[in-house]
Amino acid sequence: MHRRAFMKTFAFVAVSILALGTGVSMPQAKAQTLLVDRTLAERAVSEPTRGMTMAQVQARYGAPQSKLEPRGGQKRQWPTINRWEYPNFIVYFEKSKVIDVVLVKASPTEVGPAPAVR
Numbered sequence: 001m002h003r004r005a006f007m008k009t010f011a012f013v014a015v016s017i018l019a020l021g022t023g024v025s026m027p028q029a030k031a032q033t034l035l036v037d038r039t040l041a042e043r044a045v046s047e048p049t050r051g052m053t054m055a056q057v058q059a060r061y062g063a064p065q066s067k068l069e070p071r072g073g074q075k076r077q078w079p080t081i082n083r084w085e086y087p088n089f090i091v092y093f094e095k096s097k098v099i100d101v102v103l104v105k106a107s108p109t110e111v112g113p114a115p116a117v118r
Contacts, residue, residue, distance in 0.1 A: 048091050052098045057084070057091055064091070 048057045058064075064084035073080035082093040092100040 047089050047101045047103070048098050050098055050100070054082075054084075054093060054096045057098060061086060 048061065064086055066085045068083040068085065071081045072078045079094045081099075084091045084093070088104060090102045090104065091098055092102070
């Protein structure tokens, strides 16, 4: 039993050394900008807050670029979720109140949320 654990550890170390010696490298994260990093850096930019109504969002940020098709609402326990797209974020409404805001990617190399399902 003890010998088996030693062999597994030895094999892992050997493969790691071979990978380093052959020039196999891990992908570099320098080329990517994380959405969370940009979000923290740009906190001065305002976005809708939870609890705002559709009318308040439209009065403050203008008409959305598009209003995506509502989802849910088939049963009473499933509220209708509306999604409005703006240039920098997508606003999610439950009935007529903001429940979440998701920022969109600023560039193709930024790692962040997947695009909205249409």
